[in-house]
Amino acid sequence: APFGLYHLANHGTASLFDLMTEMVSQLGLDLPVLAASYRDFPFIGRKNTCTPLSSVKTAPLRPWQQAVSDYCALLRQDGGRADG
Numbered sequence: 913a914p915f916g917l918y919h920l921a922n923h924g925t926a927s928l929f930d931l932m933t934e935m936v937s938q939l940g941l942d943l944p945v946l947a948a949s950y951r952d953f954p955f956i957g958r959k960n961t962c963t964p965l966s967s968v969k970t971a972p973l974r975p976w977q978q979a980v981s982d983y984c985a986l987l988r989q990d991g992g993r994a995d996g
Contacts, residue, residue: 914969921965922976934977938984 926934933945950959967973 916969918969919965919967920970921967921972922974922979923972924976925964926976931976931980934980935984938981939987 929945929947936943936945950961973979
């Protein structure tokens with residue numbers, strides 16, 4: 913592979929809302945996930961509201977939902993610790 917910086921990303925795109933909804937579902941939590949806009953929170957400066965990563969020098973990895981599912985399975989195994 914050519915030398916350089918590689919960004920590896922899972923296949924597909926998701927908003928933070930999509931990610932949190934998927935995690936709550938995968939973890940079997942009975943929690944509401946409410947959509948919010950960055951405008952709902954105080955901020956200084958401009959916000960870049962769409963910053964997806966993409967795999968340019970290599971093929972995308974597996975679908976992001978599958979990666980979230982595997983991560984949540986690790987959380988369940990480890991009693992909620994994300995650091996292993």
